Amino acid sequence: ITEGKNFTLNFFFPFTELNKNPVEGFSAGLIDDNDLYRWEVLIIGPPDTLYEGGVFKAHLTFPKDYPLRPPKMKFITEIWHPNVDKNGDVCISILHEPGEDKYGYEKPEERWLPIHTVETIMISVISMLADPNGDSPANVDAAKEWREDRNGEFKRKVARCVRKSQETAFE
Structure with missing residues (x-):
């Protein structure tokens, strides 16, 4: 096996493993079989x-040197959340480049490590939906509403996103 083919086989393994042992709360598939x-x-x-009942579509894009570097995750479905920027990019520690945080906010062990899998990423994202980190927001407006008006405007915006996600989930 050449190095390139070996990488492809190792890379593909998490996908086949994920399909054999699905994890509750998400499903994954290739955008393009090639x-x-x-x-x-x-x-x-x-x-x-607040996100209960929503069906949120996102893309995971892996770098060529995965698993040494983390994938990028972007919600395609509109979502209102402190840790998802207005363009849909997910901002959580597990998806940050490995090593020291130049701002000193995250410990190196909280950031990307090659042992992480799609499963650990998705569990972290589901946890993020359940418990936003308002101290390190990617969407400052959503974080402000989450802190100051969680049961008012924030809840209304999330409910709108949930309804919209249900309507467009299988398009």
């Missing part, structure tokens, strides 16, 4: 959260 580096995921809004 491109192992771009995945589409559907995330079900976690029970007992």
